[in-house]
Amino acid sequence: MSSMNQTILLHEISKLKSKQAQWEPFAWYKEMRENSPVFYDDEQDAWNVFLYDHVKRVLFDHQLFSNKKERSLIPVPRVDNRSNVNFCDPPEHRKRRAILAHAFTPRSLEEWKPRIQAIVDELISDIDSETTVDIVQKLAVSLPVTVIAELLGVPSKDREQIKYWSDILFYPYAKETYDDIAEQKERAMKEFYEYLYPIVLEKRKHPQDDILSDLTKAELEGERLTDEEVVRSGIGLLGAGNETTTMLISNMFYSMLFDQPGIYQELRTDLTSVPKLVEEVLRFRFPVAMDRKVAQDTTVFGHKMKKGQMVIAWVGAANRDESQFAHAEDFDIHRRNNQQHLTFGSGPHFCLGAPLARMEANIALTAFVKRFADIQPVEGFEVTGHLTDSATGQSLKSLPIRLEKA
Template sequence: MTFLDVADTEFDFTAAEVFAAQDADWYADSPVGAVVLRYAEAQELLRARRLDHGGDSYLHRNGIMSGPIHDWWGPMIVNRDGAEHRRLRGLVGRAFTPRTVERLRPFIRATAQRLADDIAAKGDVDFVDAFANRLPLAVMCELLGVPTADYDTFSGWTSDIGLIFGLAAGGDIPARVERAVAGLDGYVDDLIDEKAAHPTDDLISDMVKVWRAEATVTREELRNLLVTLVFGAHDNTRHQLSNAVVTFAEHPAQWTKLRERPDLASRAVDETMRWRPSANTVFRRATEDFGFRGMTVTAGTFLTIAVQTAQRDPRAYPGGDSFDITVDRRVPLLQFGGGPHYCLGAALAHVELEEALPILARMFGPPAVTATVTWRPALGIHGPDELPLRFTPAGR
């Protein structure tokens, strides 16, 4: 069985050795256990009832037995199943609706335009700082009712909490995640009190209203839900925006095609999410012993889904080794999960990119990378920490 050192900070899930392993078998061995490389097996396992998200076991195998991270992660909605999951998701679902997302679209469009205008005045920028971080942060704060004055404080926490899936990389990552969780816990607690006393037109006010009226969740569960929403709404999307733009920098003809055909925006978003997803890997834990495609899986075993690799699997995506926004690929993406745990924020992330990318493509020629791009570790949420780009006006 091929061994892939996925915990190496320089590991790349699109390296030739990874696709050679994918061609040889549906999974490979690694320091974190079996890594699923093919699409069909990945999709089946993401929907399998015999697997869950791992609960405390994921933290324990990374040396975290107690503390703020443990107290947040263990009770999180993704670690609940059955009636418990439906109870928690019901509260979010009644407040965070498709109408909520559509109501944000004009704000998203206006914010993307303002940030693009700022880039036009500079030309050379770190795209993460100038755009990718700022757009989802503004949208998340608008959605949740976070005051503008708190954006910078909130930004540091919401960026670092996304490192939760990269604990295996070690270093200062556990400490950064712990500080972020502790900070967000305290901030969200204060927000709950503020919105209970002075409700406004935002998601937290709506959720607090339902919570107080129905009493189906505890205050601690409400806080956990809100911190988890913050975690999903900012970090994933900021990396997906950066991943999309660096991909277009590598495929300038596709950028030009988007400018000429803004009607391709939705398909372009899907293709960038397929090609370079922000959720590079997702984890599942076996809840019982079972056999799967020649592998014996024992209860407690973790499986790592290599999302980026699987989303280029030619068995699922004919021609999937090419980035092409004109192709109508009807195979669902893996990065948002599947079944009852399908990501609640998927639609919002899609709308943010769908509004932002055509604005950038209309205003600028293909972006050019001007210096070294620094990346987060391949495990977990993946994308550039710094993305130095040069934007020139379209037509030059």
């Protein structure tokens, strides 16, 4: 079982304790950018960077900042095998990533578009007759898990179970309940593994048009991936494909209601604004952090960072750096460079699923805007009652909204 000192606890660094402060850490980000842009936390022996250029350098420069690490923010139990793209650097990383990458090429995504559109249409027609709907449960949660199950070739009837395992695997550790959470994760990983294993064996015998079948045929250094490696890759993709896309879709609706009320009408008059809104939500409302290990002694940020120490790149803070984004604290879908956010990472570890997440968000929002004339918050909505602990701090577990039919 992974011990507590292998896990970096973000809230112990930020000292943001309340749900509200973790949901809106942006004032703290600003304070750190202005007063302590390179900050050393001695309790966890971890450096922290908050400026856009620093964060980008940490994510890009694998010679100085390695992804081969023993400690991590990622709360998933670690299994390092040849199909894991998370804990390695180029050139090894390039080989591993190439196996998964061909599933996410623009060509593959174009082929999947009609399948994604069909899933979106079905979910939206399910809420068509409602006047109030919990958009998190009915769309943000359902869409990504249904899509990724379909693309991987896993029975869609099992999607609630898959979502359950993914949620446990990505649930953040806390100091007080560490061992208990670690045990739940080990159990979820074991159950998830035992569930996928026979499916993978079946795909090897009878390949179909899906990612798991492709992985059974994929080769690494002239050898096929083992059944175990295919299963582990499947778990990684099923888990990762859920969490972030659910958060993106939930946050899009929150931003339309609270960050810039009225923007929904602009989307209705001009659907080309939909992708712009998606990018601005990724920039504006994603409190993401990523970690690397210092690979050699360096003073690249003006402080002595020692080989072996950890460095946390506070991506959510970088995305609001005024030197990169003018009026960064304003929600503005017409910002010319809002696509330069770092929410999906940067450099060799740029998120493989980014094009899929964008596609799901754009298809979902476009279909939604065509179907409904307007959205409003429900009366008396208080965000703190609708939040849940997540890997990045807090995320929406529900968001009730009022719908007006077009």
